Amino acid sequence: MNVWELIIQQPLVNILIVMSNGLGNNFGLAIIALTIIINLALLPLTLSQIRSSKRMQDLQPKLAELQKKYGKDRQKLAAEQMKLYKDSGVMRAGCFITMIIQMPVWIALYQSIYLAMAVAPEALLNLSRFLYPWDAVYNALPMGREFLGMNLASPSIPLAILTAATQWIQQKMSITPSTDPKQAQQSQMMLWMMPAMFGLLALSFPSGLAVYWVVNNIFRIILQYRVTGWGGLRRQPSQAAEPERRRLKFDAAAEKPKEEESSGTIEADTSTAPPMDKDSLKPSKSRFQPGKDRQKHPKK
């Protein structure tokens, strides 16, 4: 047994088996419980990753402006970008570091689920190497594979669809629309590629793994919602309103320099509003107040 198996895989496998035993020999519940526990343990890292990603997205308009301003001077551009990152408290490598820390845990959890299910005779034999000499472990094997009418050792079409759907939702929430057509296309491709890939994997692997993926995705959706709201799932502005929105933002930025600092937020807010006259954003004119303005108009 190598170090990876000894330190990570073996404890996880045994915990999974003991949990299954404690949950009425229900392996499906054990997978759900362990996935949630691992997710909770990694919560600070995951939150940090989502927030870091969000801050990075929020900086995109400013980075675009810098690109526009210093596009020809690459050194100056790099320096300004670094300054922007520093001022905004964004660590560019932050997302990757947290992800790199999390990945071994996800892989170990995935491997442990696969091992504990002992789908093939060879896998069952292999599982024996990982067992602690506890009665609770030996008495629990083999684990019950029936869960909600499904056999966790066989692929399940409904779970594969659910895996793809939750993956798509989570992906959609975390991706913000880009003004760059190339980036937008890339994002769009990823938005469909990842769920399709996981859906196909779920169709090929035992559905116990799909349970893990679905629970994991739902957990991430909840976290993403808590940090960024619905994100990309919010209704996008129509194409006709797009040029108007950009122009409004530019005008507002020109006439209200202090609000430039939070232009990302302004953009997000106005994007959901219907198209309106650009004069309505001039500082001299008060903002439209739905209740009050409707009452004032008849008096005119």
Add this chain to the structure above:
Amino acid sequence: MKINWPSRIAFLLALIITVGLVAVGCVSGLTPIGWSGGTVSNGFLYIGSQQGRMVSLNLTDDGRVFSEALAPVSNPGLFGCSSATAGGGCSGGAAGVPVYGTPVVSGNLTYMAGYNGKVYAYNTSNLAVRWVYPREGNLQPFVGGLAVLERPGLPAVLFIGSSDGKVYALDAELGDRLWESAVSSDKIWGTPTAFGDTLYIGSFDKILYALNVSDGTKKWEYPTGGSIVSKPLIYQDTVIFGSFDRNLYALNATDGSLKWQFTGQNWFWAEPVLYNGKLYVGCLDKFVYVLDPSTGVKIAEHELDSAVASTPVVVGDSVIFASEKGIIYAMTAGTYEVRQLADLDVTVNGPLAASGDIVYIHTQANALERVNAVTGALLTGISLQP
């Protein structure tokens, strides 16, 4: 320069996950490959290959005859890792229907059960298929082997347990089903043992069943603390078998009452063997134990390099064991001294077979290795591929 961080992160994530999935699915031996043992009969050795073929080896001139490859059940999935797969492209072994049970020979027919849920009967001379059960469709995968019951004046009967929890009895000559008995609430991966008018078989539901060979009705059952895949051994009026609860049990064959039990440190997977009035058994705790079959008292034990999943074989005055890592050991009866015969450096899970001084070992590399049990000489291996 604009960097689309979310896309890059997602792409990296997808890449890492894909590599991880493929690596785990394909490297860790999680796909079924098969570990059929060999049966020696009339100068030939019959064995199921990892490509789903029955192979007969002429022990005199090493001539081989291959049957047609078994037909897979269905699409094994993207990575060949689904539960009912018939072998996968990523398994590392040869693609085909895995065969786990050791073939049995009766009269001029040889029998083999595949992971595709079918039982096959072959002519021993040319390995042409005589019959298939079921003729249409497939049952759940067969992991355990067949047992044959031959009685004077009566047609031979085949017995096998299936992953659907049923035990099937087939007419050995025609392949007709005589009866089926849904005894277990879980899979049956163990090989049955037929003795007298009783069939003994263990199940994943942790119970050893004793059935009437005539109709499959239950005579008695004995619950243990773990699943049972080891083939029961009959010694006088005692049935001896191992369980996943780390115990080796000895029951009264007539009523299923417990005579003794011996506790190891891991599962008992392999069938024990009897030699010179002593019981020799390998365990997944890496130990081989020598016990008194009447009392279960331990006489000797020896720790090997790795787990022992393969059933040992007796050659001369020695009991030959194979460890999972492919090291072959000989334990001398009487002194219980253990010496290493050969290191095959390949995984061995299947039962050993022997003819004369030669031990035949089916490795996970789909080859039949040969070791002289007296001299320890490693003879040229025989490929099980046509």
